[in-house]
Amino acid sequence: MQHIIDRFVKYITIDTQSNPNNPAFPSTEKQWDLAKVLVDELKEIGLEDVTLDDNCYIMATLPSNVDFEVPTIGFIAHIDTSPDYTGTNVKPQFHPNYNGEDIVLNKEENIILSPSYFEDLLLYKGQTLITTDGTTLLGADDKAGIAEIVSAMEYLIEHPEIKHGKIRIGFTPDEEVGKGAHLFDVDAFGAEWAYTMDGSQVGELEYENFNAAGGKVTINGKIVHPGYAKGKMINSMSIASDFIKGLPSNEVPEQTTGYEGFFHLHSMNGEVEKTELQYIIRDHDMDLFEKRKKQFQEVADKLNKELGGNLIEVEIKDQYFNMREKIEPVMHIVDIAEEAMKQVGITPLIKAIRGGTDGSQLSYKGLPCPNIFAGGHNFHGRYEYVAAESLQLATDVIVNIAQLTAEKAK
Numbered sequence: 001m002q003h004i005i006d007r008f009v010k011y012i013t014i015d016t017q018s019n020p021n022n023p024a025f026p027s028t029e030k031q032w033d034l035a036k037v038l039v040d041e042l043k044e045i046g047l048e049d050v051t052l053d054d055n056c057y058i059m060a061t062l063p064s065n066v067d068f069e070v071p072t073i074g075f076i077a078h079i080d081t082s083p084d085y086t087g088t089n090v091k092p093q094f095h096p097n098y099n100g101e102d103i104v105l106n107k108e109e110n111i112i113l114s115p116s117y118f119e120d121l122l123l124y125k126g127q128t129l130i131t132t133d134g135t136t137l138l139g140a141d142d143k144a145g146i147a148e149i150v151s152a153m154e155y156l157i158e159h160p161e162i163k164h165g166k167i168r169i170g171f172t173p174d175e176e177v178g179k180g181a182h183l184f185d186v187d188a189f190g191a192e193w194a195y196t197m198d199g200s201q202v203g204e205l206e207y208e209n210f211n212a213a214g215g216k217v218t219i220n221g222k223i224v225h226p227g228y229a230k231g232k233m234i235n236s237m238s239i240a241s242d243f244i245k246g247l248p249s250n251e252v253p254e255q256t257t258g259y260e261g262f263f264h265l266h267s268m269n270g271e272v273e274k275t276e277l278q279y280i281i282r283d284h285d286m287d288l289f290e291k292r293k294k295q296f297q298e299v300a301d302k303l304n305k306e307l308g309g310n311l312i313e314v315e316i317k318d319q320y321f322n323m324r325e326k327i328e329p330v331m332h333i334v335d336i337a338e339e340a341m342k343q344v345g346i347t348p349l350i351k352a353i354r355g356g357t358d359g360s361q362l363s364y365k366g367l368p369c370p371n372i373f374a375g376g377h378n379f380h381g382r383y384e385y386v387a388a389e390s391l392q393l394a395t396d397v398i399v400n401i402a403q404l405t406a407e408k409a410k
Helices: 002-012 031-045 119-124 140-158 236-246 286-307 324-330 332-342 358-364 388-409
Strands: 048-052 058-062 073-078 093-095 103-106 111-113 129-131 167-172 193-199 204-208 211-220 262-270 274-283 312-320 349-352 371-373 385-387
Touching (some): 002 031, 002 140, 031 048, 031 058, 031 140, 058 140, 073 140, 073 388, 103 129, 140 167, 140 385, 193 332, 193 358, 193 388, 204 324, 204 332, 236 262, 236 274, 236 286, 286 312, 371 388
Parallel strands (some): 073 167, 073 193, 193 371, 204 349
Antiparallel strands (some): 048 058, 058 167, 093 129, 129 385, 211 312, 262 274
């Protein structure tokens, strides 16, 4: 297990944070740093057809080792980390034989990872936890997935007695900013189906996700001297506050769960003359999703009418859709993953993703792509952690999927 831990640490100490405000591919130059390391490593362990294209997409092949036809399958993870929290100078900390008590991440700043707040910690009592030092994210999302895929391919190469068909692997940039699958060449990948290794808790197996849109609200005000402002000044920040209050206060991420959708204000930048709000709009049900987008626009229309002008501009862009529609016709690919987990003693946790993965977009591009756990928790922040044992379990599941796919093709 130490080998996969070392591999994971090597990846997370390379900063690959993406940038939502840059339309380039990749959105940050530093994603190339990990991409180049991975290309060398994939060649070193013996994979074939290793490619890195001009947009930072990596693909590689593990050839079949059987003499009968087996569907080509794929495994996919993303190289970037979230722009929500810094990924610079990651210093992982190790906590062997975790005892279920509070973990002091940073004594100087009194940053504590506590099971009283993060109850999932107790799932990993007795295991080796890998955490941050409280000043960065960890990067398990999704460098855990990369480490697991590479380790599984290496294991299959070193154990030719395990029979499998052709396997394709793919690593994408910019998943965290919603672009990970935009330039993914499904035809070049050439798999009948694939799995993203991008879930959280051990056992997660997901083939439903949010329908997603981004909403940009621009409020135009008017600045004059505050001493002479009566009847003249228009404070865009005050109007922004009215817009925020116009949406349901309980339909936000911190008050919803399961299949409940939400409006999430994730960025606000304003002065008197101009304020911009950035929202994400989410719902699993397509009809409710469309109603949410309509409701979002109606709040702006109502305020514009009350204000007697078009001071509020709204731009809504769809980002991705629920992959369930594309997975249900080929549910055998979920069944294989479920069986692969059971073979290593894992009880599958089949549930809807309260988010999205590259797999949701890839499914609509013709590559059905359920999502499997990578093992990390508390993504996108200083409290992120993963159990070393989870890295190994996910690796074992990948190996089992490869073997089961071949066995079922006989």
